[in-house]
Amino acid sequence: MDIRQPAHHRRRGPGRLAGLLMALLVVLGLSGSTALASPGATAQQAGSTVKVPARAMDAVAAMQPSWNLGNTLDAIPDETSWGNPKAGRELFKTLRAEGFRSVRIPVTWSAHQSATAPYAVDDAYVNRVKQVVDWAQAENLYVVLNVHHDSWQWISKISSDHDKVLARYDALWTQISAAFRDEPRTLLFESVNEPGFDDATAAQKTQLMNELNTSFHKIVRASGGGNKGRLLVLTTQGGTPSQVLMDDLYTTIKSLHDSNLVATVHYYSWYPFSVNIAGGTHYDEAAQSDLNDAFARMRDTFVARGIPVYVGELGLLGYPDHNHPSRVERGEALKYYEHVGHATRLAGVTTALWDPGTWAYLNRETLKWTDPALMAWIKSSWTIRSATASFDKVFLEKKEPITAKGVTLNLNGTTFRGLWHGETKLVEGRDYTLFDKTRLILSAGALTRLSGDRDYGVNATLQARFSRGLPWQIEVVTYDEPVLSDATGNTDALTIPTQYKGDVLAAMEARYGDGSNAGPKDWTVYQEFNATFSPDYPNGAIILQPEFLKSLRDGELVTLTFNFYSGKKVMYHVKKSGDSVTGTHVPPIS
Incomplete structure (x- = not known):
């Protein structure tokens, strides 16, 4: 229990008998009543003072930006099962104060719903969900309420147990419709989260997705009260923004002839970059194109045709996770978040940041951002563009004389204003030179001064400032080629002693002697960061994970090539014999 949670009157839902009676009336189509309040009339009941625009497009626009209460009411089996504290009203007060205008509240109902007819949901759980929903609305936030992990727990079996x-x-x-029928129009319903269908053909999946969305629509609308005009959010298969699946959803929405419908998809960036696999170490042209194309599809398929889009989950699959080493380099992640904010505004959609909990964006215990600088970039992207650069580090090899180094600026419509070290402005022409407005060259003299005694690691942090937006940080890093030592272990883990010498691990390639790819993801030579290998900087090690080691062919030598952000590549040999694993360093070629 969150001890900061304020006392709040717990609104009671209908008893089980009354709830079942209401459900029966809904099924029979007899629940409507002219005596019931009209949509939006119960705003005071939930404490909301939000004036919801009549047009769906305007209402969804007013929901930007949005945030997910992830791994909480959707946790299995209970709210705190996945490590987050219970949600309290102060959480939503914080979110509103931080500039969010809506929250998505994912809910998994399975542990609280009978798996046999009449499939009743526990009153206590419904009441708890209502309490959280009403707290959010009382802080003048829109709320999107859904059916979440039920999608893979039992809904996915619809193809075989229709x-x-x-x-x-x-x-x-x-039952959800009956319990929330008199909530204000600031509450939206979402049909189902990322649905997938087991053992079904593409045609069958399309039919089943349409069936779920249309059945959801029919039930909610028939329940009367505020549900007659409530905004309803319909999804694609898997929440995927592919053209084919969005076309299917568009067909469904048009067939329903309802002006209060919203399309939803999810976006987690280009997969290789999002989890750092297959060489996706940088926010490169492939990753940028993936984002541009996805948001253009949303705009052209829905927004341009008058259907609002709610991107119900947005982020990177592997970032941030403060319980593990960052698999996405920080500056590259900032470039993604800056770009996605711009794409959101161009497409005219609303996006909801996926926040899995205390170890990611918002610490649910302290109600403070775990990484305030990251959130500053996210929040800035809601309204303006910021400039970035080709990278956020300049590497100086310690064994070599210092020479001039450069980065390329991505101006994003801004103008370069200068370079600072703390409060000191560097002198153009002496400390740096700017070519063609975008190529920034730091002089050897400036780098010599900034690197000081040339200790391994970050020696200085510079700020490139621009005519608008946030400054871009450039770290001056002294390094030498990392050194890996021999190791023994087993298939549960191999810890490779590593002298990083100021460098940062980017990727791992794995090959058998015949040149074929080694590892569980054998479709690429580059294995997935953290899932198969992980740096341990404080303890000077690289850890090969069991997922990688157990996948190796017995008795065959595997050559690993560790890629570092400085550009260095270090080779290492690994061989598995039964449950034992040995690792041998490969001397660098001089």
């Missing part, structure tokens, strides 16, 4: 799964899904939405 009638039972559909009956349970319908019963669930019948």
Whole structure:
């Protein structure tokens, strides 16, 4: 329990008998009543003073930016099972004060719903969900409420157990609709999260997705009260923004002839970059194109046709996670977040940051951002562009004389204003030179002064400032080629002693002697960061993970090539014999 959680009257839902009676009335289409309040009339009941625009496009625009209460009410089996504290009203007060205008509250109902007819949901759980939903609305936030991990727990089996799964899904939405029918229009319903269908053809999946969305729509609208005009959010298969799947969703939405419908998809960037696999170490042209194309598809498929888009989950699959080494280099992650904010505004969509909890963006215990500088970039991207650069580090090899080094500026419509070290402005022409407005060259003299005694690691941090937006930081780093030592272990882990000497690990290649790819992801030579290998900087090691080691062919020598952000590549040999693993360093070629 969050001890900061304020006392709050717990609004009671209908008892089980009353709830089932309401569900029966909804199914029979008899629940509507002219005596019930009209949509939006119960705003005071939930404490919201938000004036919801009548047009769906305007209402969804007013929800930007949005945030996810991830790994909380969607945790299995209970709210605190995945390491987050219970949500309290202060959480939503903080979010509103930080500039968010809506929250998505994912809910997994399975542990609290009977798996047999009549598929009743526990009253206590419904009441808890209502409490959290109402706290958010009381802080003048829009709320998106959904059916979350039920999608893979039991809804995915609809292709083989159609009638039972559909009956349970319908019963669930019948009860949710009854419980929330008199909530204000600041509450939106989302049909289902990232649905997938087991053992079904592409045509069958399209049909099943349409069936779930249309059944959800029919049940909610028939429940009356505020649900008659509530904004309803319909998803693609898997929440995927591919053209084919968005076309299918567009067909469904148009067939329903309802002006209060919203399309939803998710976006986690180009997969190799999002998790750092297949050489996706930089936010390069492939990653940028993936983002531009996805948001253009959203705009052209829906927004241009008058259908609002709510990107219900946005982020990077492997970033941030403060419990593990960062698999995405920080500056490259900042470039992504800056770009995605710009793309959001160009496409005219609303985006919801996926926040899995205390170890990621918002610390749910302290209600402070875990990384305030990262959040500053995210928040700045909501309104303006910031300039970036080709990289956020300049590497100086310690064994070599210092020479001039450069980075390329990505101006993003800004103008370069100068370079600072702390409060000291560097002198153009002496400390740096700017060519063609974008190529920034730091002089050997300036780098010599900034690197000082040339200790390994970051010697100085510079700020490139621009006509608008946030400054871009450039770290001056002294390094030498990392050194790896021999090691023994087993398939549960191999810890390789590593002298990083100021460098930063970027990627790992793995090859057998015949040149084929080694590792569980054998479709690429570059293995997934953290899943198969991980740096341990404080303890001077690289750890090969069991997922990688157990996948290796017995008795065959594997050559690993560790790629570092300085550009250095260090080779290492690994061989598995039964459960034992040996590692041998490969001397560098002089």
